[in-house]
Amino acid sequence: MVEIAEGWAATLADYERHLRTERDVSEHTVRAYLTDLADLAAHATAMHVLDPGAVTIRTLRSWLANLQTRGRARTTLARRSTAARVFTAWLERTGRAESDAGALLAAPKAHRPLPPVLNQTDMRAVVESIVEAIDDDGPVGLRDLAIIELLWATGVRVGELVGADIDDLHTDRRVLRVLGKGSKERMVPYGLPAADALAAWLDRGRPRLATADSGPALFLGSRGGRIDARVVRRVVHRRIAAVPDAPDVGPHGLRHTAATHLLEGGADLRSVQELLGHASMGTTQIYTHVSADRLRAAFAQAHPRA
Secondary structure, three states, X not given: OOOOOHHHHHHHHHHHHHHHHHHOOOHHHHHHHHHHHHHHHHHHHHOOOOOHHHOOHHHHHHHHHXXXXXXXXXXXXHHHHHHHHHHHHHHHHOOOOOOOHHHHOOXXXXXXXXXXXOOHHHHHHHHHHHHHOHHHHXXXXXXXXXXHHHHHHHOOOXXXXXXXXXXXXXXXXXXXXXXXXXXXXXXXXXXXXXXXXXXXXXXXXXXXXXXXXXOOEOOEOOOOOEOOHHHHHHHHHHHHHOOOOOOOOOHHHHHHHHHHHHHHOOOOHHHHHHHHOOOOHHHHHHHHHHHHHHHHHHHHHHOOOO
């Protein structure tokens, strides 16, 4: 493996501090950016570009071409291209480079496949299977039902779900306050089925798992601590596996499912964008093509030449 030059190491350390303290991005984003840029640093060092300020468009294109030769996916190339452009813009802005080499870098278009989703029949079957086993599963069953209902109702991210506290629930208005990407707060509504499941969990389930260390966490693990995102993923996969022929999806798949069912029910894209907490409408638009059946039905009913 190629060692990175000292100039690169020092600059990447400064950039890490910038990401954490000034941009306040998530830990996942910090790790992803630094991993991508460490690969760029190794490639630049091999090209004898020992100072990040000396990076040119030729360096960046050579790096991406090398990644493509190594069989990296288009999504990986697109992500690394974005990481490089953000980094080179920071280099120029902070006086570490005379110009922004990444401004000339065209981003490879990532292929965005159709997200797997569960139809409404499958989702009802998932809920029914949990309800049928509730007596045997005890407080964990009540918790799992509340988790599935809330994910289906709101489309929140798994990190937003596990970070929620009891006080974030406004039961009188049936809304949940969540802290999303970039520490942006939003309120997401949920319906009566989720409200009933949450009430049962808080009244009859959570007290049986709670310990002195539980704190205000809305959802708890089997040992009484705040539930971990990995546990939620296992819960979702296991509960969906109980339904024959249902696609195997995790919490993010239920986020896709919630968005799809909203669009199928007639919600507009702007409302779905706000509910999911997307910064860009372009991100929300990926869900439009999974609702083609609804559009075809509307066309058949309304258009004189259908």
